[in-house]
Every structure is written in structure tokens, then in C-alpha cells.
Amino acid sequence: MKSEQFIRNDQFNFIKRQVLQLVSGHATVNDQHVINAMESLAIEKTEDLFTGLTPIQRNILNRIVKVADKETAEQYLVEIEAYIIPFKELSEQKLQKLFPKVKKMKLPKERLNYNRMSFLSYDDFGTKRRYIVVPARKGMIGLTGTYEETKTKQICAICNRLTPVCMFITKTKGDIAGNYTKKGNYICRDSEDCNHHLLSLDKVYEFVENIK
Numbered sequence: 001m002k003s004e005q006f007i008r009n010d011q012f013n014f015i016k017r018q019v020l021q022l023v024s025g026h027a028t029v030n031d032q033h034v035i036n037a038m039e040s041l042a043i044e045k046t047e048d049l050f051t052g053l054t055p056i057q058r059n060i061l062n063r064i065v066k067v068a069d070k071e072t073a074e075q076y077l078v079e080i081e082a083y084i085i086p087f088k089e090l091s092e093q094k095l096q097k098l099f100p101k102v103k104k105m106k107l108p109k110e111r112l113n114y115n116r117m118s119f120l121s122y123d124d125f126g127t128k129r130r131y132i133v134v135p136a137r138k139g140m141i142g143l144t145g146t147y148e149e150t151k152t153k154q155i156c157a158i159c160n161r162l163t164p165v166c167m168f169i170t171k172t173k174g175d176i177a178g179n180y181t182k183k184g185n186y187i188c189r190d191s192e193d194c195n196h197h198l199l200s201l202d203k204v205y206e207f208v209e210n211i212k
């Protein structure tokens with residue numbers, strides 16, 4: 001029986017990390033007891049990501065125990081990728097609402113993989129401006145700021161990996177009218193790569209709260 005989509009992109013990334021750990025475990029450990037323990041831990045960690053799993057969903061997730069090498073890992077990931085809840089595509093009208101101060105918002109021209117996105121991000125290369133549509137604790141919000149490329153790798157504020165980043169600079173209204181505060185955050189230069197590696201929405205929420 002087919003189940004509804006129930007896995008968020010960040011949860012998929014987390015599961016994928018468990019899968020990769022299992023593959024390397026199988027490659028380096030011979031002791032069956034240790035393997036069994038690793039498998040139980042993988043099940044526990046993946047189930048912990050969810051609340052109120054149905055038996056079917058639990059069954060789908062628990063097939064992680066079949067992962068033994070690169071090939072079975074690939075099979076499992078392809079299988080569960082079908083259950084990812086895609087990022088909700090935005091009309092230009094909706095996008096405009098998220099960026100009321102921007103005159104004319106246009107959707108990015110490049111084709112985006114909405115299946116593997118926790119947030120939508122694209123750059124206007126001409127003005128060196130980045131637009132991000134990102135989930136906050138209360139629904140989607142739009143963030144915009146300029147970006148400056150940096151020479152060194154830094155920790156990304158969203159996925160928390162050491163990666164090639166850019167400094168994303170946003171302006172927020174201060175307490176006194178007409179006053180602005182500028183904030184800078186290192187975030188992945190490559191947003192697609194960031195989306196493929198962020199492991200928790202909490203980090204995304206923190207990033208948003210830090211800017212707002």
C-alpha cells in the first residue's frame with residue numbers, strides 16, 4: 001500500500017546521514033552484534049524525527065536495516081525519496097506578498113528541485129542580492145539582503161557545515177524610526193548544496209529569528 005508523503009527535506013537529509021553511517025559501518029565492522037546495535041540505533045534515530053508515525057510509515061523507514069553497501073543504500077534512498085513532502089511552489093503573486101518592499105518580484109528562471117528544498121533561495125547577480133523564502137515557526141517568510149563572497153570557508157548558519165560561504169547582509173528596522181541595523185550571517189554560497197545537507201528545521205528557525 002502506498003503511503004502519503006511524510007518526510008521533510010531536512011528529515012531526509014538526516015536519514016541519509018544514518019544510511020551513510022550504516023554503509024561505512026558494514027564496510028569496517030565484522031561483528032554481527034555491533035552491526036545489530038548500529039541498525040537498532042539507526043531505526044531509533046530515524047523514528048525519533050517523527051511524531052505519530054503510522055505502521056506503514058514506520059515500515060517504510062525501518063527498511064533502513066536492509067542497507068549494507070552502496071547499492072542497497074542507493075535503493076533505500078531512492079525508495080524513501082518518493083515520500084518527501086515537496087516545497088510548496090509559489091506563484092509570483094504570493095512571492096510578491098513575501099517581499100512587499102521589492103517592486104517586481106520574479107520567480108527564478110532556472111528549474112529548481114522543489115523536492116529537495118527546505119527553503120527557496122536565489123540570487124540577482126546584477127545587484128548582488130539574494131532572496132530567500134524560508135519557513136519560520138509561523139509560516140513562510142521572505143528575507144532579502146546583499147551577499148559578499150568570502151575567500152575562506154566558514155560555518156554556514158543554516159546547515160552548520162564548514163563550507164564555501166557568502167556573507168549575507170540584511171537590514172532590519174531599529175527601535176528608533178529611520179534607524180536600521182545591519183546583520184551579517186555566513187551562509188552557504190550554494191543554496192542547493194545547503195538544502196541537501198541541513199539536518200534540522202530548528203537551525204533554520206534560529207537563523208530566521210537571528211535576522212528578524
Ligand SMILES: [Zn+2]
Nearest residue numbers: 156159188194
Ligand atoms: Zn549551508
